[in-house]
Amino acid sequence: MKAFLLIAFFAVSISGYAQKYEPRVVLNKGQKIVVKTSSNQEADMGMGMEMKNISSSEYNLVVLDANKENYILTSTLTGLKLSMDFMGQSNSYDSDKKEDADSEMGKSVKNLNVPDTFTVNMNTAAITYNKKPAPVAASDVANPMESMFESMGSSDKNMGEDVFLIIPAGIKIGDKWFDSSSTPTLKSVKEYLLQSIDNGIASIKSIIQVDNNSQVELQGMQVTINMSTKSTGIITTDTKTSLVSKRTNNATINGNLEVMGQTMTVTGKSTTTTVFEY
DSSP, X not given: OHHHHHHHHHHHHHHHHHHHTOOOOOOOTTOEEEEEEEEEEEEEOSTTOEEEEEEEEEEEEEEEEEOSSEEEEEEEEEEEEEEEEETTEEEEEETTOGGGGGSHHHHTOOOBTOOEXXXXXXXXXXXXXXXXXXXXXXXXXXXXXXXHHHTTTOOOTTGGGGSBOOOOTTXXXXXXXXXXXXXXXXXXXXXXXXXXXXXXXXXXXXXXXEEEEEEEEETTEEEEEEEEEEEEEEEEEETXXXXXXXXXXXXXXEEEEEETTXXXXXXXXXXXXXXXXX
């Protein structure tokens, strides 16, 4: 009888441990998350055509509700600062300055203080946006090379996807796992390496390869972008909740731009840091 009780005790203990550390996203209704991102990008397109882009943003996320499989959240851009220098022309925008709202760059900022609702799958961390962003005319885009910088991993367009990272079941320190995604213009392959776990907080090294083939309009000219970007970074995440607390990313970019029948070689680099406050 004692042996049976001992076996039953260990069975319950093992079952409780497995449930406690089951890979999934854990959120609470009403929970608030503040996401602060700062990035610095530089690109050299030859012939004296250089671009520098410095930006910082702040998003507020709120958990509205949950069902059996998904959490429902709202995301709101509450602060944005941009500074761009391209071909000798400098532009800047600061959402804290009311006068900047009437500037050319300010008029292109359509989503400031406009909430966007999305869902997060508890078991996979997959993001589903309830509405797709409305198409933006090329003349309304403050940074005509945003598509290029997006491949550097420094775009906020899918900011919600950075908040969560589930470590697959069975992954041990030193193990790797992979993820991939694609759009009509971007293809990415992500490699993750679990470096350490200390008191439930994991440090993960990320290596991301992104190939960008797209077209944009730049000062009235059609530009074809062919870029290959490799980035490395460190992700800090809570293994119990799958909530990320910090991401760092350093990217290098190589490729070319095709403009009016001419091809220009492009090189660039980007540094991005995102901090998540709970």
